[in-house]
Amino acid sequence: MLSQYSHQAPIALSPHAHNRVALHRTDEAWLDRAWADPATRVLLLDGGRLLVRDAGGTNGAGDAFDGDAGEPAPTWVTPSEAPTGTRILLGEDAETDAVRFAVLVDEVPAGMRGEILRTFVQDLGADEAALVLHAVALGEWHRANRHCPRCGGRLEVRESGHLRVCVDCGRQQFPRTDPAVIMVVTDDEDRCLLGRQARWPEGRYSTLAGFVEPGESLEHAVAREVEEEVGVEVGEVSYFGNQPWPFPASLMIGFFARARTTEISVDGAEISDARWFTREEMRAEAEAGTLILPGGISISRSLVETWYGGPLPGQW
Known part of the structure; x- marks a missing residue:
């Protein structure tokens, strides 16, 4: 099904990867050399939260934050400046090959605070985002296990x-990583099905999604979730792409699904409303601000814009 769409929107957080140098995780001599290297940098976390300093200051490595923007940023320090805690080897930076660690601090240092990744993930460069997502996912796993x-x-x-x-x-x-399916459902008229939750702001709609259950294939999870949430039966299911999503520990696996039926019956629990959109309706409502679509950092946005055929105005 995907082949019918001439435009495929890029999936944020997915294309770039650092070398995780997994063979060195038990090599104490190599780890000691890396920790002593002045080029090595360390990310600080409090469980699954990133530690940040106030905007306008500097991190322990002397790198300035963007004080004018007033936005928080991950704090990278030298090993000698890292507080005590659990040390995690992330790997080698994709651009510089410098080694990167994370430390789950025993105690949050004075002048720092924990921030959830959602606060600034959209502002991270691709290479840094790959490292930060790795660290946050492991930090949350350690906190919970x-x-x-x-x-x-x-x-x-x-x-x-x-x-x-x-x-x-x-x-x-x-x-552990929890697989979750996320999908754009289309019908024979090539309309797109989006749903919304009751707690969302008025006008916000997104793709349907749900977790894969034990003993279930990805394709069956797509069909089951769509039928459970909006009462629509789907047939053909085709793979689109995937995205790490450590909120707290998911892998979002994107699909296109072709509807066999079009009558909508929402479950009233997870989904409060669902609609079929034509491209003209979606563009007009997005331009008017009455339709609020997923943000660019989410694979949901990539799915919708691939179906639409190009960039759309407005986002969460």
Whole structure:
């Protein structure tokens, strides 16, 4: 189905990747050399929150923030300036090959505060975003996994933050990612189906989405979620792309789905309203500001603009 669309919008947060140098996670000599390297930088986190300083100041490495913009930014410091905490090897910067770590601090330093990634993720460059998403996902995993699910014993950090092992029964716990499907549904008239939640501001609509259940294929999850949320049956399902989404630990997997039926019956729980849009209706309402579409950082925006055939005005 995707092949019928001549324009494919890029998916934010997906194209760039750093070298995770996984083979070095247990190489203590290499880790010590990297930590001692003056080019190495360390990202500071409090669990799944990024630590930031006030705008207009500098981070520990002497790099100035954009004081005029007044926006928070991730704090990268040198290893010698990093507070005590759990050390996580992120890898090598894609542009400079310099090593990057994160530290989950034992105590938030004075003059700093925790910020959720959503606050400024849209302002990050692609290379930095890849590192930050890696760090935040692991930070949230460490925060939520302190005890063994089998025996309740304490979990000890291993492999530079990418493994936790129970000190009592030896069970290994690896970071988990929750797969979620997100989809644009189209009908025989090539209209696009979008839905909204009751808690959203008036006029905000987005693609349908939901988590994959145990023992379920991705395609079946697409069909099930669409039918559960809006009562529409879908047939053909085609893959679009994917996006890391550590809020707190998801991988968003995008699809196009072709509707077999078009009558809408919302579930009233997750979805309060759903509509079919033509391209003309979507453009006119977006230009008028009566339709608020997903932001550019989300794969949802990429799906909608690929169906539409180009950029659309307005976003969350």
